Amino acid sequence: MVTLRSINQDDLRNHNLSVIINTILRSPSALSRADLAKTTGLTKATMSLLSALLLKNKVIGEGEPGTTQTSYGRPSTPLSIAHGRWAGMGLQINTDGYGCLALDLDGTLIDSAWIDDDMREADPEKVFASLDALAKPIEGRLREDNYKLVGSGLALPGLVTGDMQLLMARNLGWERIDLSGFALVRRLNPVAGNEARLAALAQIPGFATQRTAGGGNDLLSPTDSFLYISTDIGIGGAVVRGGTVEVGDHGFAGELGHASVDLNGPTCRCGRRGCLETYAGRRALVEAAGIASGAEAVSTWAINELYRRWQQGDDKAVEAIDRGLDAMISVIVTAINIVDVDAVILGGFWPNLGRDLAQRLQERINRLTLGRNAAPVRVLMPSLSAYPALRGAASVGLRKFIDNPLGFFDN
Secondary structure, eight states: OOOOOOOOOHHHHHHHHHHHHHHHOOSSSOHHHHOOOOOOOOHHHHHHHHHHHHTTTSEEOOOOSOOOOOOTTTTTEEEEEEESSSSEEEEEEEEEEEEEEEEESSSSSSEEEEEEOOTTTTTTTHHHHHHHHHHHHHHHHHHHHTEEEEEEEESSEEETTTSSEEETTTTTTTTEGGGGHHHHHHHHHOOOHHHHHHHTTTTTTSSSSOTTTSSOTTTTTOOOOOOEEEESSSSSEEEETTEEEEHHHHHOOOOOOBBSTTSSSSBBBTSSSSBHHHHHSSSHHHHHSSSOOOGGGGGGHHHHHHHHHTTTOHHHHHHHHHHHHHHHHHHHHHHHOOOOOOOEEEEEEGGGGGGTTTHHHHHHHHTTTTTTTTSEEEEOOOOSSSSSHHHHHHHHHHHHHHHHGGGGGGG
């Protein structure tokens, strides 16, 4: 017979604190204690005790009393996430550089640093040492400003296991790397994950930072389902449902860039033929347009030249973009028919082709999905387009605090 674990008072208090923090984070406006009690189902007495604990530990702050009167005739006092105490650190190594940032629980960017570089075939030891050196000054600023660093995340363009093994990152030329062997990882103990999945988390309103009215993606709710597509040299993806990423049994779900659109197509770095990446990835588009090849095809100059030629109606550039869009639509429609989500968010470099791209994609996708008459799909551009994987990585660090606040409070 299985022994059931009992829940003690600290477990219950920790759970309730987490519920309150999550509720405040997801709300686009400040909530009073009465609002929180009603929303969470906690009694007013419990809410009073727990809100006092959150105020004491500078998790929340009180605003000016509003004009709305309670049943006792007193103005309600709004509560929202406080600034300046709790921080998460995001770390990222990508094909075009590496960097880090620190994010406040209220959503404020505290500090950041990014180094643009061609990371293909770079030495992992040197890269992690450089990232370590980049992160230390930011950690120092957090200490000086009396922040408590509660956790960190590490975004990588490849497959990462739960025991911190990078199985492969083909666009970096890395395979089977034990991430725990690096000093940076041992010091900060980050949660490592695929960059597309972490970027997807950054799009969820209130996932780990304060949601604000007019901020974030107002077309999404915290529990909406969507397909996130990250486009760069490679193409990654993530399925989000109920406010979290569906990672699959082994953490490898969402690899849309390696869905084949033509089994007789170009050979991909993964070894298969006709993968989406070979049609809609940055390198593939530049090479198809005849702009550059090899190492030069992934340069900033090359992708900017592709945009310029496409805008001017250059035949080869237009053909490359149209072929890439066709491949993207084919994979998106197939994915939607399989996983059944409400929306698609297109991240990375593709949004640079114009804000009308979302509408064009939406119209074509909704002519092809099986459930189009009952559940039309929305196509959106990301609300956080600048380094979304870094923000997602920092958010994963903040979730360590949100899920276990008592573990970080001073006695």
